[in-house]
Amino acid sequence: MRLRSRIPPPGAGAATPLAFDGELVSHGSLREQLIGLGGVVERNSYLIKRYGWWELAFFIWTVANTLTVVFIAKGVSAGGGHLNVQRETTTLLIGAVIWAYLGIIFEILTETVAWERWEGTIEYTFMAPLSRAVHLGGMGLFSVLYGVARTALLFVVIALFFGLHLAAADFGAALLLLAIASISFVGLGMITAVLPLISPEKGAQLGFIAQGLLLVVSGVYYPVSILPQWMQWIATVSPATYALRGIRSAVLNGAGVSGCWSDIWPLLILGVVSIPLGLAVFRAGERYAKRHGKLKRSG
Amino acid sequence: MYAVEVSNLEKRFERRSAGRGRSARRRRSVAALAGVSFVIERRECVAILGQNGSGKSTLVRALSTLLLPDGGTAKVFGRDVVRDAGEVRRLVNRVSVEASFFKKMSALENLSYAARFYGLTPRITRARIPEILERVGFPVVRASAPMEELSRGMQQKVALARALLTSPVLLLLDEPTTGLDPRSKREVQSFITDIRAEHDTTILLCTHDLAEAEALAERVGILHAGRLLALERSEDLLRRYDAATLEEAFFSATGSAIDLDARPDEADEVWA
Numbered sequence: 001m002r003l004r005s006r007i008p009p010p011g012a013g014a015a016t017p018l019a020f021d022g023e024l025v026s027h028g029s030l031r032e033q034l035i036g037l038g039g040v041v042e043r044n045s046y047l048i049k050r051y052g053w054w055e056l057a058f059f060i061w062t063v064a065n066t067l068t069v070v071f072i073a074k075g076v077s078a079g080g081g082h083l084n085v086q087r088e089t090t091t092l093l094i095g096a097v098i099w100a101y102l103g104i105i106f107e108i109l110t111e112t113v114a115w116e117r118w119e120g121t122i123e124y125t126f127m128a129p130l131s132r133a134v135h136l137g138g139m140g141l142f143s144v145l146y147g148v149a150r151t152a153l154l155f156v157v158i159a160l161f162f163g164l165h166l167a168a169a170d171f172g173a174a175l176l177l178l179a180i181a182s183i184s185f186v187g188l189g190m191i192t193a194v195l196p197l198i199s200p201e202k203g204a205q206l207g208f209i210a211q212g213l214l215l216v217v218s219g220v221y222y223p224v225s226i227l228p229q230w231m232q233w234i235a236t237v238s239p240a241t242y243a244l245r246g247i248r249s250a251v252l253n254g255a256g257v258s259g260c261w262s263d264i265w266p267l268l269i270l271g272v273v274s275i276p277l278g279l280a281v282f283r284a285g286e287r288y289a290k291r292h293g294k295l296k297r298s299g
Numbered sequence: 300m301y302a303v304e305v306s307n308l309e310k311r312f313e314r315r316s317a318g319r320g321r322s323a324r325r326r327r328s329v330a331a332l333a334g335v336s337f338v339i340e341r342r343e344c345v346a347i348l349g350q351n352g353s354g355k356s357t358l359v360r361a362l363s364t365l366l367l368p369d370g371g372t373a374k375v376f377g378r379d380v381v382r383d384a385g386e387v388r389r390l391v392n393r394v395s396v397e398a399s400f401f402k403k404m405s406a407l408e409n410l411s412y413a414a415r416f417y418g419l420t421p422r423i424t425r426a427r428i429p430e431i432l433e434r435v436g437f438p439v440v441r442a443s444a445p446m447e448e449l450s451r452g453m454q455q456k457v458a459l460a461r462a463l464l465t466s467p468v469l470l471l472l473d474e475p476t477t478g479l480d481p482r483s484k485r486e487v488q489s490f491i492t493d494i495r496a497e498h499d500t501t502i503l504l505c506t507h508d509l510a511e512a513e514a515l516a517e518r519v520g521i522l523h524a525g526r527l528l529a530l531e532r533s534e535d536l537l538r539r540y541d542a543a544t545l546e547e548a549f550f551s552a553t554g555s556a557i558d559l560d561a562r563p564d565e566a567d568e569v570w571a
Contacts, residue, residue, distance in 0.1 A: 035419070039413075050404055119399055119402065
C-alpha cells in the first residue's frame with residue numbers, strides 16, 4: 001500500500017516521512033532534527049525582533065542596574081574604606097554581567113515555555129516530530145547566542161564608563177569558562193522551564209525563586225567563603241560559583257586555561273550531569289501535563 | 300490498515316467542584332472519554348458531533364499525542380499514539396477552534412518556524428508558504444502583518460495553512476469553523492471539500508455544526524458524555540433514530556439539542 005499526501009504535490013521537496021509503503025520512509029533523520037533546531041532558534045529570533053523595544057528597555061534597565069552595583073566599589077572607597085577600586089569595580093562588574101547572562105538564559109528558557117502556554121502554541125510544538133532534546137537544545141542555543149551578545153555589550157559599555165584597564169585579562173580563558181558554564185546554565189534552565197509547563201501562572205515566579213537562590217549562594221557580589229556553612233555546601237553544586245571564580249581569575253589575574261582548571265573541571269561535571277537531568281525533569285513534567293490535560297491554552 | 304483505529308479509549312480528568320470554601324477543594328473524577336471505539340478508513344472523512352464538553356477535543360488531543368489515555372488504545376496508520384508517538388506526529392496535524400499563534404509574529408513567521416519543526420528547509424517554505432496561503436484564500440499581501448491585526452477568519456485560514464504545510468495524511472479538525480462569520484465559514488468548508496476531492500488525506504472533523512457534518516463527512520458519529528453513541532452514514536443515522544433531520548437524530552440519541560443545555564466548554568473547565 002502506498003500512501004502519499006499530495007499537499008503540496010509530491011516531489012516538491014517535502015520532508016519525506018509523509019510518504020510511506022507500510023513503513024515510514026523516515027523516522028526523523030539527524031538532518032531534519034537539525035532543521036528543527038534551526039526552527040527553534042528562528043522562532044526565538046522572531047520574538048526578539050518583534051519585541052525589539054522591550055529588549056532595548058530591558059538592556060537600558062540592566063545597564064542602570066549594573067552601574068548601581070559597580071558604583072558600590074567607589075562608594076566604599078569614598079566612605080574611607082581601603083580597597084583597590086579598579087580591582088573591586090571589575091570584580092563587581094563580572095558578578096553583575098554573569099548574573100545578567102544567567103538571567104537571560106533562564107528567562108528565555110522559562111518564559112518561552114510560559115509564553116507558549118499563554119498563546120496556545122505549546123500544543124503545536126509538542127505535536128511536531130521534534131525531539132524534546134532538540135526543542136530544548138534549540139532554546140538553549142538561542143539563549144546562549146543572544147546572552148553572549150547582550151552581556152558582551154553590557155560589559156563593554158560599563159568597562160568604558162568606568163575606564164577600566166584590563167590589559168592583563170585572558171579573555172580567551174574567560175570565554176571558555178563562560179561557554180562551559182553555559183551548558184550547566186541551560187541544564188538548570190530546562191529544569192525551571194518545566195514549572196510554567198505545569199502552571200503558567202505560578203511557574204514563572206518559581207523560576208525567579210530558583211534564580212534568586214543561585215544569586216545568594218554563588219558569590220555574585222561577595223566571596224562564597226563569607227556565607228554560612230550550609231550555604232557554602234549549596235554553592236558547591238551551583239555552576240555560577242565556578243564560573244564567577246574562574247572568570248574573575250582570568251580577567252583580574254590573567255589566569256589561562258591551566259590556571260582556571262580547578263574551576264573548569266567542576267563545570268564540566270556539572271554540565272554533563274545537568275543537561276540529562278534537565279531533560280529528564282522536563283520530560284517528566286511533559287508526561288504529567290499530558291496525563292492531566294495541562295497543555296491547553298491558558299489565558 | 301485503518302487510518303485511525305480507536306479501541307475502548309478512556310480518559311478521565313479530576314475536576315474541582317464549583318462553589319466556595321471546603322466544597323471548592325473537593326475534586327471529582329469526570330469521564331471525558333468512556334470506552335470510545337471506532338475506525339476510520341484511509342481517505343475517509345468522519346464527523347463527530349457533540350455538545351461542548353462531550354469529549355470531542357479530548358479525542359482529538361489523544362490522537363495528536365497531546366494527552367495520555369487512561370485506558371484503551373488509539374492507532375494512526377497502525378502506530379500507537381503512546382508507544383509510537385514520534386511516528387504518529389509525522390503523520391498528523393490539527394486545526395483547533397482556537398487558532399493558536401504567537402500574536403505579535405506574522406503569518407509568514409509563524410508558518411516558517413512551524414514548518415522547520417517538520418524538517419522543511421527555508422528553500423522549500425519560501426515557495427510553499429505563499430502558495431498554500433493563496434490556496435486557503437488568505438490575502439498574501441497581509442502575510443507579513445502581525446497575527447493580532449488579522450480577523451478571526453483570516454487567523455483560522457493561517458491555521459489551516461499551518462496544518463497543510465506539513466502534508467499530514469491524517470487531518471484533525473476540531474471545530475475549525477466555530478466563531479467564524481458566515482463567509483469565512485463557507486470558505487473554510489469549501490476548502491475542506493477541495494482537500495477531500497483532490498488529496499489523499501483522511502479527515503476527522505469534530506463539530507457541533509450539524510449542517511457542516513452532513514455536508515463534509517461520509518459518516519457521522521454522536522459523542523455524548525464521553526460515549527460514542529453511533530457512527531454511521533447520515534442516512535443510516537436518520538433511519539436508526541427514525542428522524543427526519545440530523546438534529547432530530549441527535550436529540551433522540553442524547554436527549555438534548557446540540558446547541559442547548561450545553562455543558563461548559565472544555566477550555567473553560569477547571570481540571571485539577
